[in-house]
Amino acid sequence: MLSVDFVRNNLETVKNALGSRNSTVSLEPFENLDKERRQAITERDNLKAKCNRLSEEIGALMKAKQREEAAPKQQEVVLAKARIKELEQLIEETETKLSTILLTIPNLPHQSVPLGADEHANKEIRRWGKPREFDFEIKDHIDIGNKLGILDQERATKITGARFSILRGLGARLERALINFMLDIQTKEHGYQEVLPPFIVNSATLQGTGQLPKFAEDLFKLEKSDYWLIPTAEVPLTNIYRDEILEGDILPINLTAYTPCFRSEAGSYGKDVRGLIRQHQFDKVELVKISHPDQSYQDLETLTQNAEVILQRLELPYRVVLLSTGDMGFSASKTYDLEVWLPSQNTYREISSCSNCDAFQARRAQIRFRRSPGAKPEPVHTLNGSGLAVGRTWLAILENYQNADGSVTVPQALRPYLDGLEKIQL
């Protein structure tokens, strides 16, 4: 969320930014609503001040047993209160409209973000590793997984429905190994604190990180409650400090968590229907930084590198892409995607998305800090990134490490997590 002040004083900038982000939010009503609201507040506060004064006088008269003299003053208060009631209704209406506008304005892009309508304007920053050349006909991860008996999507459909899967035997084991491997690197080498948050959150939490009110459709909601399944650990992790004022010297706060993630994938029908790429439930190890505003863009570089290390250790070729204004998520001011090489698709596919949300989420979630003790509280900057999407890592390993005989070699770095296993085979 942008601050009212900022929008009021930078109307043109915000309008331009909206355009660059393909947003359809209209700022036309903003100016009038803003003015109307402030006038009403001023009038109401003046009336209230008057009532307070009168009430005090009435109190004094009552004490002095001068009831008759209090009566006209009481009348006056009653009258003022009727007007106050009208004004409060008006204030509430305008504030609702204003906050609807403010809550649906996406974040402003950072100046370093390329302008563009969609992913074609994204900018490749760097590549790591060389895609392997195969001297046999390669299979995709679905075929490999099915043949090895470690992936069972048909039966998952019976148990739940489309876009769910069952991992079995070494498949399940590989998933668990990856989770531990990722968490170990982030906690032991990069200094993140491991967190195990709730997988179910309330709507205030989702509004804090920007999923609500605009993207309810992408989420799973539990019936007869205000509870929702998390679409990413970013949501509970970032909200840990909601409604708090932190001391500046504890920043940055680095958090990591493994959680399953639940997404309705509304509007993606027909997209990536095969395999594990796009599931309603998937595992992810998430990285979150609560940063000092002066440091946050440097912290984004660090966070991105922290995620990259996982791919490097697993020796999976990838590239880093800087998203353009039109391709970024709602809350982000700057985003790097990590894309892993998928032989079956002969292309790079997203496996991590690392974003700086600047003060956008912090303002919504009221996460603030003091530059020095006693200083005025300011919003922190919040960052998040996948480190990494476990399901996509799982399938990337199957595809990149497949052998002609249908077996899959276990990446060196992962073997300690699988009792030294070198190969997944029949």
Add this chain to the structure above:
RNA sequence: GGAAAGGUGGCUGAGUGGUUUAAAGCAACGGUCUUGAAAACCGUCGUAGGUUUACGCCUACCGUGAGUUCGAAUCUCACCCUUUCCGCCA
């Protein structure tokens, strides 16, 4: 699910209709004193909104929301949360 108690500032904790402008203490910050520190003393010490060139002034906030009243932390209703006990349960 049943019963009971409770929710007040960063923390502890008073306050049951009218100088509460939320006491007091602790913590924090600034100062005096000191070679330095501690102690002592003095002062400052919440958040948000509105208004003002500015000093400042005004308004709201005692779990949340509604209500009673000229006036609510205090009374009424609903809800949320916490703790304890019982029941059920991994």
